[in-house]
Amino acid sequence: MPKHYGQACPVAKSLELVGERWTLLLIRDLLGGPRRFQDFHASLPGIAPTLLSERLKVMEEHGVVTRRFYSEHPPRAEYVLTEKGRELGFVIGALASWGARHVHRETSVVSGDCGHEVELRYFCPTCSKRVRGSSVTVRRRRGARKTRRS
Numbered sequence: 001m002p003k004h005y006g007q008a009c010p011v012a013k014s015l016e017l018v019g020e021r022w023t024l025l026l027i028r029d030l031l032g033g034p035r036r037f038q039d040f041h042a043s044l045p046g047i048a049p050t051l052l053s054e055r056l057k058v059m060e061e062h063g064v065v066t067r068r069f070y071s072e073h074p075p076r077a078e079y080v081l082t083e084k085g086r087e088l089g090f091v092i093g094a095l096a097s098w099g100a101r102h103v104h105r106e107t108s109v110v111s112g113d114c115g116h117e118v119e120l121r122y123f124c125p126t127c128s129k130r131v132r133g134s135s136v137t138v139r140r141r142r143g144a145r146k147t148r149r150s
Contacts, residue, residue, distance in 0.1 A: 010138055017062055018088065022047050023055050027085060028092050030065065034078040059085070094120050 003019065005012040018024055022044065029035055029043050040052055056079055059065040064085040067077045081088075097109045097120055108117050122131040 017058070017064070018091075020055065020058075022051065023059065024088075024092065024095070026052075026055055026059070027064070027081065027088050030079060030081045030085065031089050031092060034068070034080045036076070036078045064088070090120070 004016055007013075018027070025044055026040060029040065035043075037049075037052065037056075040047065041049075044052075056065065056067075060067055060079075063082055065079045066082055067079055069075060069077050093109065097118075100107045100109055110116060111118050122133055122136055123129070124131050
């Protein structure tokens with residue numbers, strides 16, 4: 001059962017979808033390409049089959065993953081990230097970068113091309129400039145309707 005924080009905040013609303021245990025690790029694995037149910041068991045020891053099914057179902061309902069059948073008899077499916085799901089790659093990268101700096105210091109996030117460490121930055125495409133993180137804020141879009149609190 002997903003948590004509902006009851007806050008009109010994009011962080012809280014995002015966590016209601018991807019903040020449950022295992023969900024971001026499933027997305028991390030799917031960033032490498034399609035995965036079958038048994039692939040998740042190999043890469044995520046300890047996840048119960050019912051919980052795995054539940055997480056995949058919620059992600060499918062919210063358009064983060066799609067299920068493709070590769071066998072009709074017996075029915076077998078693989079899971080693939082949608083465009084919406086692939087955008088979470090930035091979130092996974094940010095968590096990996098933060099974790100490598102502060103929690104799991106024996107690792108680093110590097111470019112697959114040159115092998116150098118990479119950094120995540122804010123960038124304004126309209127101004128074509130980097131933006132200081134301290135100047136970034138969240139605000140309601142113009143014309144956006146107020147949403148009810150859950």
